[in-house]
Amino acid sequence: MRSRAPGHNGRSMKIPVYGPRLRKVARKHFGWSSLRPGQFKPMRAVLRRRDALVVLPTGAGKSAIYQIPAVLLPGPTVVISPLLALQQDQIAALNERDDPKIRAVRVSSAETPAQQRAAIAAVAAGEAEFLFITPEQLSDPERMAEVRALKPGLVAVDEAHCISAWGHDFRPEFLALGDLIKGIGRPPVLALTATASPPVREDIIERLHLNKPEVHVSGLDRRNLFLEAAYCPDEDYRWRRLTSLLDAAERPGIIYVPTRRSAEELAARLTDAGYPAEFYHGGMAAGAREQKHEDFTDDKVDIMVATSAFGMGIDKPNIRWVAHMALPDSPDSYFQEIGRAGRDDEPAQALLLWRAEDEAIQRFFTGGAPDEVELRELAAAVRSGPATKAELKEKTGLGPRKLSAYLALLEEVGAVVSGRGNRVTVPVFAPLPAAAASAAVKAHERQQVLDRSRTDMMRGFAETRACRTQTLLAYFGEELAKPCGHCDNCAEGSAEEVESASGDEPFAVHSKVRHPEWGAGMVMGYEQDRVTVLFDEVGYKTLSVPVVVENELLTAQ
Template sequence: MRLPIYGPRLRRVARNQFGWRKLRPGQFKPMRAVLRRKDALVVLPTGAGKSAIYQIPAVLLPGPTVVISPLLALQQDQIAALNDRGDAKIRAVRISSQETVAQKREAFEALRRGEAEFLFITPEQLTDPERVAEVRALKPGLVAVDEAHCISAWGHDFRPDYLALGDMIKQIGRPPILALTATASPPVREDIIARLRLHKPEIHVSGLDRRNLFLEVAYCPDDNYRWRKLTGMLDEEQRPGIIYVATRRAAEELAERLTDSGYPAEYYHGGMPSGLREQRHTDFSDDKVDIMVATSAFGMGIDKPNIRWVAHVALPDSPDSYFQEIGRAGRDGAPARALLLWRSEDEAIQRFFQGGSPSEEELRDLAGELHKGPATKTALQKTTGLGPRKLGQYLNLLEQVGAVNTGSKLTVPARAPLPAAAAAAAVEEYERQQAVVRSRTDMMRAFAQSRQCRTETLLAYFGEDLKKPCTHCDNCADGTAHEIAAAEPEGPFPVHSQVRHGEWGTGMVMNYEEDRMTVLFDEVGYKTLSVPVVIEKELLKLASKTGR
């Protein structure tokens, strides 16, 4: 294919198969990468049309497209949208725990006969060698990994089952990979690329400035002040909306208090029975619930355009989580509001959730079991007594220190460290990761305290540059951001330049605010430094590209 024909062909498919008159900003370039058979990582905000980036090129590519997605509800919505058009060229089928053996057989038959184009599948299904062989026989032309941040140890929706995807995709023939997510800061992007084993991927990040979304932050000296601010917003704003809290108990208590005060609300968290969670999810999507009080477990897979506001009554664990959650508001393009009500005590809650170090003894025992021969996760759960989530996290750490190869069967690679050394290295790797996690919580507090344009601060965290104040945040509205921008001196290093610190190693300059600068270091995460001290002590030097 030659470059000039990409645009007309993509637009023709968008119009004829999907009824879309034009492509949205940020869609065309990654679509072009897909048609060139190149790996790509795409970061677009919620509601910006990420699915179209694989759906439209798929019609032009030979072989079916495999879509790997973590949520059955999200899959079902996307499948229904495709199949409602009644076009065999974009028909979708699914292989998951919800389908019977006969339905799965029928789905593969439809794909083999060319009567379906899209195969939606969960990572768990690809742990079955027979299933992998069936998918490989289809000779897929593309693999799209939705919600790709779930594969990252830095991602707030981390899924251990995603860890083996790099191996799984290799086993089905290694077609080009398109990774899609609504939020990915530089560490998350690097993790996605490494874990999916993307080959020289094109990286496309766009549309992160949500101009219809007003960002507002208020420091609350006590809970009574926070309650007044929250109910004041509820009195002013239309509904529906989501209130995010830090704990399951807080979700239940706040929902009860709101309901008793004349603001009917429901709660949602991961500790509820699955049937009740699904019912609450459906009720909110169907406008039967106006106010949902929830932990971070609520939100992924919500395809609801009319959410008018998202409020946080606790400091999120990172700007990644915050950006993902506020992105659920205003997907219809109408004005929406994001309100963060925080207290200093919120940080202590996040530190608690970050927890302590993994057990070196448990890691050693797990590594010892792996040395006995190839094993499945199910078998390891029985022999070690570890739960599925802890086992996934431990295998993740052992993989990163070269002590295990993941796949349908877990094996020990050649020259792997012995169990005791592997366990010690895994604990050390965990501590390194926790330094980055703690730094991201620091960046969330810095965002809350910032007098700079909120959007500028948020985009800088994600490695993007906003040329001028956004005009749709509280600091811009009251003139503070303009004053800061006018008085801000030029920094000693360009934004996004590579620098080196004597102790912390190589990093990237993310942004400046007043007399401070933020640097993202490879090993220790985000650090905020005093610019005068950096200059006086010569703490940073420009790093050569080969030094990274």
């Protein structure tokens, strides 16, 4: 996401030595008169050459956390992010300042070999500070050697949740990033994300091989965003609630739907009803997607009906509302999607219109176990010699989507690795094909259990009579001391009665516990007489506190 000038909330933070230097760079090189308090501590970690993981909501100026310290650090900064459009936005924002100290270049599949060589040369000559690059480029040993020779002072990994199979936007090509960063000299690493629940954070730290990182989580309570959820007894009611929003609220806005077909059908129905709308989904041609993305960004489209494919890279400050026409698959996805509203700090609205039937759709999406025999044959095919995906498709007869999914599972259990020229190879000490297939099936089953538990948590959020922000933040392992005052339950007064837990909770929030059947877990939060625990093996569970205490179901670890 493009870094914009962060707002000021009237408070100042005294950071010895670093504060004045950071503010001076912000003013001189970026034109920002002030910084948000949530940015200072992570910036200080960067200047101290510490690894850090930063969780800040969409639009809170995450990019500034690496951009400003980069000016003060020796050596260039390497930026790794998952989307070329996202990179292009950030590069344009940096280069429009016409300041050699913050000039950015890119090496990706979008550049010709000559442009790639020119980019590397510009960084080597000190004519550019930021090198944006993709994991695929770094996986080429020659390219890795070139980047290593630049002696980078910092690596920033944007949208870091993409490295986690527990995350909602997992990218298999990110799996090798920890080793790739080691290959370019292992400078300090700054991992950035807008949404990361505790298991995702732990996964990011492990997969990027972060060394005793500082973890900074802040600003998750978006005070300008009004949260509302409404149960819809039938589709007619859901339609009426949506059109009421469209009649009352300013535009533009985004309507999220669960399937490609529903995106097309709802956009057509809205247009016919006098609400001109466009649709967007992953099944469209790349050119058509880019055009619609651009039209929405340029205020040529007021209402965009989209699947979750309409996501990262939307850098638009004036989105006034985000509506969900079904339960999202998880609070992770929901939080990321509603975070696109109100990035200009003006009032915005998030409306969730849900039905019990929505869960059946999510169960369908999380279904479909992998075939252990096919996995074993694929692992054996890779073991017979390095191969491209096209060659493996030919050898195994697997379709492209299934092949990619299977390779991701095998890579997760250490059976294969993507190497030079996107060739798939077998790492040293890899499990044999039969063991690899068995481990991959178990990894998939664990993921399914977690996915189902996250859907359950989303249902819990939709049904709660407590403060919605407290409920949502508890999922991310964060506590809000009192009701937010900007959700429907707070507005109705129903959240007041659960302003805080009883005060004599048997286990502290974030403490480790063990259940005789479900194993180890972490206490995430309390709501009235219920406690939510995230278990390593079975995901999220909500338990009755009196039952837990009476039967000694949980023990402190």
